Every structure is written in C-alpha cells, then in structure tokens.
Amino acid sequence: MGEGPGGERNFPPGGGGGGGPPPPPPEEYEDFLYMVIKGISLNREKNFCLQYEQISILLLANYVVTFKEKADDTFDPIYNHLQNRTAYGRLAGITLSSDTIVDEYFVVEDSLDDVIDPLEDDILFNSSKEMLQTVQQIRRGLISMKRNISPLRELLATIQRIDTPLLQEKTLRYYGDVYDHVLRVTDSLESYRERISAMHDIYLSSISNKLNETMKVLTIFASIFIPLTFIAGIYGMNFEYMPELKWRWAYPAIWVIFITISLGLLYYFKKKKWL
Numbered sequence: 001m002g003e004g005p006g007g008e009r010n011f012p013p014g015g016g017g018g019g020g021p022p023p024p025p026p027e028e029y030e031d032f033l034y035m036v037i038k039g040i041s042l043n044r045e046k047n048f049c050l051q052y053e054q055i056s057i058l059l060l061a062n063y064v065v066t067f068k069e070k071a072d073d074t075f076d077p078i079y080n081h082l083q084n085r086t087a088y089g090r091l092a093g094i095t096l097s098s099d100t101i102v103d104e105y106f107v108v109e110d111s112l113d114d115v116i117d118p119l120e121d122d123i124l125f126n127s128s129k130e131m132l133q134t135v136q137q138i139r140r141g142l143i144s145m146k147r148n149i150s151p152l153r154e155l156l157a158t159i160q161r162i163d164t165p166l167l168q169e170k171t172l173r174y175y176g177d178v179y180d181h182v183l184r185v186t187d188s189l190e191s192y193r194e195r196i197s198a199m200h201d202i203y204l205s206s207i208s209n210k211l212n213e214t215m216k217v218l219t220i221f222a223s224i225f226i227p228l229t230f231i232a233g234i235y236g237m238n239f240e241y242m243p244e245l246k247w248r249w250a251y252p253a254i255w256v257i258f259i260t261i262s263l264g265l266l267y268y269f270k271k272k273k274w275l
Helices: 076-082 089-122 129-161 169-234 250-271
Strands: 002-004 008-011 033-043 049-059 064-067
Touching: 033 089, 033 129, 049 089, 049 129, 089 129, 089 169, 129 169, 169 250
Parallel strands: 008 064
Antiparallel strands: 002 008, 033 049, 049 064
C-alpha cells in the first residue's frame, strides 16, 4: 500500500473486473462518500480488445483513497500534478481521479480511428469473412463501452446534487467539467456506432453484389448452353431415319451452328450490357 502526494492512496487489490454490470450510484455516508467508476483500456496486442476494471474512489475529509484491480500508470498524471505544493490536495485528488479515468476513454476512442479508417477503405472492394468478424467485434465493443460509460453521467449528475460538506462548490465545478467530458465521449460513441452500422450495411451490400455478379455469369453460361443442349438432344435420339445423320458434313455443320449460336448470344448480351 502506498500513499501518493496530496493524500491520495492507491490500493491495487487482485481480481478482475470485466465488462460486467454498470457501476452503482454514489453512496453517501456520514463522514465519507463512496463511488465506483469503470476504467476502460485497450489491449493493443489484439484488434480493438477492450479491458475493463472497477475503480473505487473513497472520499474522506482529508484523504482520497482509490482502489484499483491492477497496478498500472493510470494515475501517474495525478501524482505529477500533486507535486505542485500550491495545489489543494484533496480537491485535486477527487477531481483528477475521475477526470483521468474519463481521459482514458478518449484514448480508446482515438484508437478507433486507426482501426475503422482502413476498414472503411477496404470493405467495399476487399470484403471478407475476417473483416466482418472485425466489424462485429468493434460493434460489440462500442455497445459494451456505452453500457459502462452511460451510467457515469447519472453518477456525476448525482454528485453535483449531493449536499455534503465533503464536496465544496469549487470541487463541484470541476465535476461539471468531467460531466461535459463524459457527454463528449458518449456522443462520439454514437458517431462510431453509426459508422460501424454503415460499414456492416456496406459489407452486406458488397456480398450481395458479388453474389449477383456470380449468378449473372452462371445465368449467361446457362443461356448459351440451353440451345446447344437442345440441338444435341435432338440429334442424340436413336431414330433410324434422320437424314442429317448420314450427311457427310453433318458433324462440322453442327459445330458451326454451335459456335454461331454462342457468339450470337454473347453479342446480344454485350449489346444489352448484361456483360
């Protein structure tokens, strides 16, 4: 257990958070205030794989205590900020803790552009099953992010309405800024979800167009071979009296008819712009 400057302590207990349920509303007690915020980070070794952890913030009269599920550098900016002796420790601790967590949401969103932009360029012409799986993974990630971030708006709004001596008016103004940041994040998530939905529709349209092109080629081949099969079927019958069967040039003549019909149909399809 270590104590950071400005009276902020960071406890890294074990355990995993996962996406899980959204955080509960803040709990107000006589001498302290307790709240839970979902921390979201991006596993850069995998393609948009989100990692969640539950971050608990305990506000006392002179201290801000944070409980994290894993030890990392999330709160390093807070420690650096609190090195300034003129900063009001508890005020900076409580506001910067929540603001730093929300800033991580922006980092995750910024990485979305690096993933989505190449997909948008390739999905129309190089769509594949793997690309669809990536789109679906991002779609699920955005839904999970919104489910965990949206309750934070109500949590911050509730904090601003709480009548407690632990929160001064100056502190509440900072929470208003954090609330605005959360609104920006949720608005951006909606924008990304619309882009992903559009990409999903484009993928389905692309697959449908490819299927239509394949069916068109198969239909053209079938249209060419139908008359050829008809003629071959007539002369494949085992009737004794068929004058053409005893004609010397019957076989070459049939090939000439076959080629003429095939070229004629190809020219007709080309003229109709079916090819």
